[in-house]
Amino acid sequence: MNIGLFGGTFDPIHNGHVALAHAALGRYGLGQILFVPANIPSHKQKHPLTPFLHRYAMVALATQDDKKFVPSLLEGPEFVVQDAAKVNGPSAERKPAINYSIDTVRRLKQSLKKSDRLFFLIGIDAFLDIAKWREAVALLRECEFVIASRPGFSLRDVAESLPEGLRPSAAVSRPFDKHPAQGDLVLPGLKLHLLEGVNQSVSATTIRAAAAQSRPLKRWVDSRVADYIRKERLYQNK
Ligand code: ATP
Numbered sequence: 001m002n003i004g005l006f007g008g009t010f011d012p013i014h015n016g017h018v019a020l021a022h023a024a025l026g027r028y029g030l031g032q033i034l035f036v037p038a039n040i041p042s043h044k045q046k047h048p049l050t051p052f053l054h055r056y057a058m059v060a061l062a063t064q065d066d067k068k069f070v071p072s073l074l075e076g077p078e079f080v081v082q083d084a085a086k087v088n089g090p091s092a093e094r095k096p097a098i099n100y101s102i103d104t105v106r107r108l109k110q111s112l113k114k115s116d117r118l119f120f121l122i123g124i125d126a127f128l129d130i131a132k133w134r135e136a137v138a139l140l141r142e143c144e145f146v147i148a149s150r151p152g153f154s155l156r157d158v159a160e161s162l163p164e165g166l167r168p169s170a171a172v173s174r175p176f177d178k179h180p181a182q183g184d185l186v187l188p189g190l191k192l193h194l195l196e197g198v199n200q201s202v203s204a205t206t207i208r209a210a211a212a213q214s215r216p217l218k219r220w221v222d223s224r225v226a227d228y229i230r231k232e233r234l235y236q237n238k
Pocket residue numbers: 007008009010011015016017020121122123124125126127148198199200201202203204205206
């Protein structure tokens with residue numbers, strides 16, 4: 001089976017995320033997409049994150065109607081002992097583990113069949129930082145990437161975002177400048193699929209700002225998510 005893994009902060013999950021997932025489902029014949037909210041994302045956030053349970057609950061609500069959409073606890077809260085020497089001691093200090101995609105992918109792959117194909121779904125904005133991710137080269141080799149493209153981005157932007165070592169030389173990528181970011185980019189040991197046509201200009205940042213002003217949210221999020229935000233008084237900047 002072809003399986004999609006879609007990670008994010010989902011604070012909150014919105015129509016842009018769902019549109020990306022729907023487009024990937026059809027295009028790559030995915031049998032299942034796991035929506036994986038990160039408890040503690042490795043990338044620094046500009047805002048304090050809403051507790052994991054609320055973000056997970058919203059993902060579960062927004063994915064309810066599609067049998068192939070699965071809310072996942074793969075990056076749910078986990079605690080690690082800070083100092084290995086104190087594992088069993090009374091002073092063992094535990095702190096929440098940071099979620100790294102490479103660990104999640106490796107853990108997930110242990111439960112997959114050899115014949116399964118794993119597709120890592122990501123928006124192009126997030127992909128532009130991929131070289132800074134932990135074990136980026138290994139991650140790019142572990143699964144196929146589906147990058148939701150946007151008008152204005154070229155194939156060269158994608159190629160030049162790759163970590164050194166995987167990045168084609170400037171001479172090779174320069175002509176990509178004129179090519180919109182679409183189609184497949186196949187380089188030794190990695191496969192990137194560029195998914196165009198997902199153009200929902202919505203972000204979680206906009207939704208949090210609208211919620212803070214008690215403005216209606218239903219044009220950006222599933223109505224159950226909008227109701228949940230209202231009932232739980234999320235994003236009120238108390
Ligand atoms: P924020 O506004 O808080 O930064 P966000 O809307 O970008 O949040 P995330 O949970 O950070 O949402 O994003 C998860 C993934 O979804 C990322 O790969 C991101 O690029 C992608 N994504 C976010 N918004 C859209 C959108 N409107 N269309 C397509 N992909 C998107």
